[in-house]
Amino acid sequence: MYQPLEAVGPAAGRVVAFARGSGSSMLIAAVPRLTGAAGDPDLWSGTTLPVPADAPRQWTCALTGESHLTGEDGRLRLDRLFGVLPAALLLSDPDLE
Structure with a gap:
């Protein structure tokens, strides 16, 4: 089942x-x-x-091989997530838990 995630900010x-x-x-x-300004790194701050x-x-x-860690607040920062590419396909990494 797909679960929509709603960004905040x-x-x-x-x-x-x-x-x-x-x-x-x-x-x-x-x-x-609405990607007109998607390349601006400050957009996602x-x-x-x-x-x-x-x-x-x-x-x-x-897509990038980068590791990302969910913050203590249970959120991922989009300025980091879209830092290399304006898209992310994240796979859970249970071996590092």
Whole structure:
């Protein structure tokens, strides 16, 4: 089942994201919309993506190989997530939990 994720912050309306899976086996896909200014790194500052409550904290982006850690608040920072590419396909990394 796909679970929509709603971003929070100044650019919340400029991202579409969903999660699939449960527990330690999960995927998150996130892409920008209205991409005219998507290349501006400051655009995503202060905007976060909450992950499901049962999601792991450690993620690896299948597109860039970068590791991402969910903050103590249960959110991923979009300025970091979209720092290399304006898209993310995150795979949970249960071995690092």
